[in-house]
Amino acid sequence: MVGRIIGYVVAAILIFFGVLYLWSIPAAGPDQLVPRLIVGVISLAIGVVIIWVVRTRGPAPVQQITQQIDLEMPGEISVDKLKCQSCGGELSKDDVSLVQGAVMISCPYCGSTYQITEEPKW
Ligand SMILES: [Zn+2]
Structure with a gap:
């Protein structure tokens, strides 16, 4: 960048x-x-x-992030079933982002942002 x-x-x-x-x-x-x-x-x-x-x-950053998320997600579990750790609200793919290799969740319901580090339990 x-x-x-x-x-x-x-x-x-x-x-x-x-x-x-x-x-x-x-x-x-x-x-x-x-x-x-x-x-x-x-x-x-x-x-x-x-x-x-x-x-x-120059790489298209948005496309790269989406591809990386698709690769890191376990095959049998869809991103749509992600739930917020704080309020339990259902998260969509738009609420997941990659920041420097770490998966970041930003919840649209309670507004909390947190990082999923190791062994994510979806
Ligand atoms: Zn929440």
């Missing part, structure tokens, strides 16, 4: 300076045209490539 933000920031800086270089070509004179054109276009290209890489390779 932090890597993606850094990627976007670096890409934004590169694109910013690339555009700046291209804009400065008319004012800089003919002898500066080629070097500034090269620097500007390369900066823009690298910035665009970084954004493209971050967008395509």
Whole structure:
């Protein structure tokens, strides 16, 4: 997640300076045209490539979490039969989330949030 933000920031800086270089070509004179054109276009290209890489390779966090929950749940017991440890209210899949590898329950009825650590007794 932090890597993606850094990627976007670096890409934004590169694109910013690339555009700046291209804009400065008319004012800089003919002898500066080629070097500034090269620097500007390369900066823009690298910035665009970084954004493209971050967008395509960056994992979709929500989908990953759902997949991990599906894998960790015991096959014969459905998530729909989960019950809140505090109030006994029935919990749906939306109330279960994964935070740093731990299964977190947030109950919509009593508002309590707790973590299921080891050997969950559904
Ligand atoms: Zn509850």
